[in-house]
Amino acid sequence: MAIVELKNVVKNYGGHKGSKDSANAVENFNLLTEDGEFVVLVGPSGCGKSTTMRMIAGLENNTGGEIRISGRDVSAVPPKDRDIAMVFQSYALYPHMSVFENMAFSLRLKKTPNDEVKRRVNEAASILNIEHLLERKPRALSGGQRQRVALGRAIVRQPQVFLMDEPLSNLDAKLRVDMRAEIVKLHRKLGVTTFYVTHDQVEAMTMGQRIVVMLDGKIQQVDTPQNLYERPNNMFVAGFIGTPSMNFLRAKIASDRRALEGESFRFKAEGARGTALDTHTANEVWVGVRPEHLRYVEDSGHGAGLENMMRGTIEVVEPLGAVTMVQVQIDDARVTAQLDSHVQVTLGETITLACAGEKLHLFDADSEQALGLEQPVSEPLSAAV
Amino acid sequence: MSTTAPISRASMWPRIVLYAVLIVFAALFLMPLYVMLTTSFKTLAEIQQGNMLALPEQWTLTPWLEAWGSACIGLDCDGISGYFFNSIKIVIPAVVISALFGAFNGYVLTKWRFRGHKIVFGLILFGCFIPFQIILLPMARVLGVLHIANTTTGLVLVHIVYGIGFTTLFFRNYYETFPNELIRAAMLDGAGFFTIFFRILLPASGPIIVVTVIWQFTNVWNDFLFGVSFTSGENAPVTVALNNLVNSSTGVKAYNVNMAAAMFAAVPTLVVYVLAGKYFVRGLMSGSVKG
């Protein structure tokens, strides 16, 4: 178990100036983990999350900055001496070795005595319920079983840090959900500091104690799942976390610096958000509303003038059973709303949607940074799980 | 892919023509081998009077025995056996060593890439496409300087040097498709350069080793240019001896003995081809197209 610290870590593949490779693949990455924390790196493909993980593993050199594991700068330490274990997307099981030999390989290379190897492999196998598979070759295993063996191979080494690179993305949807829970359980049991890379924000939200959201090699926000959802730093994080994605509307700021208006909507900024507008110089702002925070309002015919409401034509209706998703044309944007399924709506109908004022998010029209973020209540980590 | 529609009775004729054409071609391809074989079992008298396509009236093994043990090649009348063993002496070390070089090169060029790895590979690969006439003159001198001119050792060196290109190509293309994550996993497990090669990569290299060995074996065994350029007399490989036997202008031409000798030269590669045809074809293909 260990604290991992990344300080100004940079990765540059050293392409020619101006070429695509000349940009930093990872830029000024700073992170300090707690001992035994489960950290998820999430972002769209090419955002640098896997590169960051490979740098922690030592499979790639960091071109700048420091990587410390338990205080030791490991930047120049070869992967095998970093006391880490990694689980790969393809599982990377050695095809010609039995499950036992796969798990024992690292111990054998360290010349661990035979009974010790046996004891540790069996221990890991029993944690993962794969004792009955030990004699099989990887090709005789199902996807889920291979996944367990890959975990087992990491556990056997009793490393200070676990690294998991999209370990579930080769599994089918149902198995993925099961393994998700299982990995979280395993982490609680072993308490080893874990880095987990995924492009799936649901996976990130359900598993991570803290989540690092990345885009284009840069950290966008590091926070607990709850904070990412409630207080996204910028429009990218706001749109990336949560399904369906947050809706964004471009609004004019009225002269009272509180009312935010478009042709078919009107919002009012309250609290910290409102105060932020006092000092904000621009005349426009992005308003963000999550689909699940929109309510259907019985049309009284004059609803358009009321605060925190929008009015538009229904373009798409998708009944999902428990809820109904509707897409409504509001000015030049398509707004998705998640409505109770008992609400009867029809295609082409004009409806009014409302949103509680405290659920609104405001973003700077140019920098797309959040405005008037309340200081996150600092919660103890354990509460976030 | 298939372009044949379900066969109706009316369309039986095209099928019959199709099979007929294929069988005629097969006969044409087999003809020279058939003639070689039957001739090698005939007596000289029967050859001179008779029909080349007929089976021997009187089967005889004498031409085979003569070709192996007592036919005159140059001034020695010891048959082709000595030269046959020369070829074996050349082929075994040349194949093993060039395959070993190729395996390591392929490993480095795919799993331990460095800046310029493509240029290095291109340089190595081009070496197996050059017309070897370009190296005959300097090679003859270098073999002389190394005191291995006119020795099988010299030929081994030549075949290793000019075999590296193809063996590297084979292993590189094969290892290219070998998952990098396995290499990374092994690195994390604590394996170094050689451990990864011997414990992870090599156990999975069976097919490509077979392809490479067959390819190199066929090439080296069938070589004539290097053999005739760098050896003479009793140190020549079997192809050179066969040519000397067949195209010597002295005496009566013993066609049956010539054919038996040609069979001796052909049998090793034919056996390999029949036993491992799949791998032989794969080698031919990867020599021509990117893997």
Place this chain on the structure above:
Amino acid sequence: MSHSSSKREMSARARWQAWLPKLVLAPSLALVLFFVYGFILWTSYISFSASDMLPNYTWVGTHQWSRLWGSWTWGIALHNIWVFSLLYIVSCTLLGLLLAILLDQRIRAEGLLRTIYLYPMALSFIVTGTAWQWFLNPGLGLEKTMHELGWTSFSFDWLINADMAIYTVVIAAVWQATGFVMAMFLAGLRGIDGEMIKAAQIDGAPVWKIYLRIIIPQLRPVFLSAVVVLAHLAIKSFDLIVAMTGGGPGNATTVPATFMYSYAFSRNEMGIAAASAVFMLAVIAALIVPYLYSELRGPRS
């Protein structure tokens, strides 16, 4: 690797590990640089030197080259290799394609037929030459057999006819390589998407039209590979000519490869031999380098 990491303290072991791959590759690269590129340079230099029986490093400019181009035999060799290559490449390609298409019709015993068509490729050119020399022997071979069978007017003396001998070499060479080209085309055919052909069938296209318009155009890369490989084999052809005709009758079947050999090792004209070898290399390089370049290019990985 990078500036900042090289500044760091690396353990001696780690540095050793970093150098190891290059160290392992080094012997091969050294061998190739010396025995291929060094030798090419040496031979190229010799072609501008006064060398005859022994290397003589006196620079004589293009003297050897003009002697080469003034040589009557070299003219024959160039003519022969042109005729030989053209016929060899065209025949192998067409026959190979034909056989591949025929074999691709759900043929029973396809494996056996394939094996039969391809076995000559496993033989040495010397064996092939020996066999065909015997097969086409005017006194005892095919001709005599035809006479025996009653076709007394049959005459086939190409092997000893100076005008026709080169064609016998073409026949033997085609016999040897056709199966290989067939295998390449067969692999290409098997790689074509069957759905597209089914779609064409549903559109009502006749089989020959499907082949001409849909399938064969898609085999373009195979054509390219086949032509490059065959051209390369043709220009290097040496063994087969030696075994079948010895370059004769007279020098009727001389090709650059046999020309080079005889000037190098029997006529002791090292300078001319070197010039002819450089010429051969130039032709092959013009063919192979673009091909290798296009094959090896592709996305950086």
